[in-house]
Amino acid sequence: xxxxxxxxxxxxxxxxxxxxxxxxxxxxxxxxxxxxxxxxxxxxxxxxxxxxxxxxxxxxxxxxxxxxxxxxxxxxxxxxxxxxxxxxxxxxxxxxxxxxxxxxxxxxxxxxxxxxxxxxxxxxxxxxxxxxxxxxxxxxxxxxxxxxxxxxxxxxxxxxxxxxxxxxxxxxxxxxxxxxxxxxxxxxxxxxx
Amino acid sequence: xxxxxxxxxxxxxxxxxxxxxxxxxxxxxxxxxxxxxxxxxxxxxxxxxxxxxxxxxxxxxxxxxxxxxxxxxxxxxxxxxxxxxxxxxxxxxxxxxxxxxxxxxxxxxxxxxxxxxxxxxxxxxxxxxxxxxxxxxxxxxxxxxxxxxxxxxxxxxxxxxxxxxxxxxxxxxxxxxxxxxxxxxxxxxxxxx
Numbered sequence: 494x495x496x497x498x499x500x501x502x503x504x505x506x507x508x509x510x511x512x513x514x515x516x517x518x519x520x521x522x523x524x525x526x527x528x529x530x531x532x533x534x535x536x537x538x539x540x541x542x543x544x545x546x547x548x549x550x551x552x553x554x555x556x557x558x559x560x561x562x563x564x565x566x567x568x569x570x571x572x573x574x575x576x577x578x579x580x581x582x583x584x585x586x587x588x589x590x591x592x593x594x595x596x597x598x599x600x601x602x603x604x605x606x607x608x609x610x611x612x613x614x615x616x617x618x619x620x621x622x623x624x625x626x627x628x629x630x631x632x633x634x635x636x637x638x639x640x641x642x643x644x645x646x647x648x649x650x651x652x653x654x655x656x657x658x659x660x661x662x663x664x665x666x667x668x669x670x671x672x673x674x675x676x677x678x679x680x681x682x683x684x685x686x
Numbered sequence: 687x688x689x690x691x692x693x694x695x696x697x698x699x700x701x702x703x704x705x706x707x708x709x710x711x712x713x714x715x716x717x718x719x720x721x722x723x724x725x726x727x728x729x730x731x732x733x734x735x736x737x738x739x740x741x742x743x744x745x746x747x748x749x750x751x752x753x754x755x756x757x758x759x760x761x762x763x764x765x766x767x768x769x770x771x772x773x774x775x776x777x778x779x780x781x782x783x784x785x786x787x788x789x790x791x792x793x794x795x796x797x798x799x800x801x802x803x804x805x806x807x808x809x810x811x812x813x814x815x816x817x818x819x820x821x822x823x824x825x826x827x828x829x830x831x832x833x834x835x836x837x838x839x840x841x842x843x844x845x846x847x848x849x850x851x852x853x854x855x856x857x858x859x860x861x862x863x864x865x866x867x868x869x870x871x872x873x874x875x876x877x878x879x
Contacts, residue, residue: 522800523748523763525755552744555716556752556763562718563753570716570749607715 494534494669497647498684500527501670507677511622511650512594519647520553520619525560531669532561535617535645538667542642543613544568548634550601550618550626551575557647558617565615571607573630575599586636590629593622601629603637610638621646621668624655631664643667650675651685687727687862690840691877693720694863700870704815704843705787712840713746713812718753724862725754728810728838731860735835736806737761741827743794743811743819744768750840751810758808764800766823768792779829783822786815794822796830803831814839814861817848824857836860843868844878 504517518524544565549558550573558570577599585602592599608614616630627644634641641664649656649668659666671685697710711717737758742751743766751763770792778795785792801807809823820837827834834857842849842861852859864878 516797517799521764521767521797523752523755523765525752525763526760528752529756552748552765552767555745555748556765559716559718559721559749560752560756562716563722567719570718571714572716572745572749574714574745604709604714606710 494531496527496530497670500524501648501672502682505682507675507680507682509677511653511675512677513648513650513672513675513682515648519557523556525556528557528560529563531557531647532564534669535561535615535667536564539565539615539643539645539665542615542665544615544642545612546571546608546614546639548573548603548608548614548616548630550630553620554618557619561617561645568615569607571603573601573603573633575601586633588629588632588636590625592625601626601633603633605637608633608637608639612637612639613642614639615642616644617646619647621649621656621659621666622653624659627655627659645669648672687724689720689723690863693717694841694865695875698875700868700873700875702870704846704868705870706841706843706865706868706875708841712750716749718749721750721753722756724750724840725757727862728754728808728860729757732758732808732836732838732858735808735858737808737835738805739764739801739807739832741766741796741801741807741809741823743823746813747811750812754810754838761808762800764796766794766796766826768794779826781822781825781829783818785818794819794826796826798830801826801830801832805830805832806835807832808835809837810839812840814842814849814852814859815846817852820848820852838862841865 643665646668651671673685836858839861866878
């Protein structure tokens with residue numbers, strides 16, 4: 494998506510350690526008009542797919558998922574919650590993920606009330622790097638018996654491999670911008686074509 | 687807002703310890719059509735006010751704020767982040783809040799880049815009880831020199847007093863449903879008229 498790539502180039506900054514900051518429009522300050530056009534683009538890319546529910550993970554996926562869901566027949570959005578420790582009462586689907594950004598393990602949970610066998614789910618998130626968070630969401634869907642109909646990502650860091658591994662496993666993954674390489678010394682960002 | 691009150695009665699559950707669960711449509715599963723009508727209602731209630739920016743706090747405020755912002759000329763949404771510990775590098779406005787729900791203290795931060803002196807800000811959140819989270823957002827605005835133009839809340843637990851104390855301080859607080867009392871034994875919920 495050309496508009497998103499242009500915003501990444503003009504407002505993003507590359508930091509040491511493979512960090513791309515796009516907090517001016519994506520994940521701290523949110524450009525809701527851009528989110529709406531991202532939703533429109535995913536609706537085009539996933540045309541004809543059945544989407545009963547949109548699943549994302551707190552916190553920065555939520556705004557994007559809510560606005561995108563307006564383009565999928567106002568499908569309900571469920572956001573998985575992250576906890577460092579939890580009391581399991583059997584009413585949640587639970588998995589664990591490792592966050593490389595925060596160097597911590599998290600439990601990721603969704604209430605069993607809001608994810609059901611046979612539901613067709615679109616996963617939405619702001620970033621895809623190693624794929625840990627997304628793999629967590631996929632595991633929650635598997636546990637529920639829900640069908641992962643597609644995965645919509647705003648920014649994929651292609652060079653970290655998480656996206657290609659999901660494509661190899663057969664998922665319909667649509668990233669609106671895929672970064673092939675970036676350089677924190679020159680600030681250069683190259684996109685995959 | 688009648689529709690919201692009806693949803694609270696039909697889908698909410700009252701739990702011991704003044705807990706109201708509305709996770710079926712507000713803060714775990716999100717009804718984006720309802721969010722849109724809530725945004726419309728706030729736009730009516732705050733008509734004529736200048737809103738340069740919408741400020742909320744992660745996680746459950748984000749979806750509501752993003753959809754509501756579409757009714758305020760697509761104003762950018764900034765969500766404050768919660769951390770238990772932070773490295774202060776001087777680039778953030780920081781305050782601390784106590785969460786009664788989680789029995790923990792949090793730092794609440796907003797990057798200085800995204801909140802500026804003279805900006806007119808609409809605060810949006812899903813819940814208002816004691817007002818700790820909102821007071822944190824107000825302090826961040828004061829630190830930045832931004833003007834709190836109004837406060838839009840989905841569900842106010844009126845009997846916990848946070849809302850009335852903000853009204854006494856002169857804030858234009860518009861809660862779409864105000865719970866006057868609720869009973870976890872009978873499940874009865876009464877709204878303020």
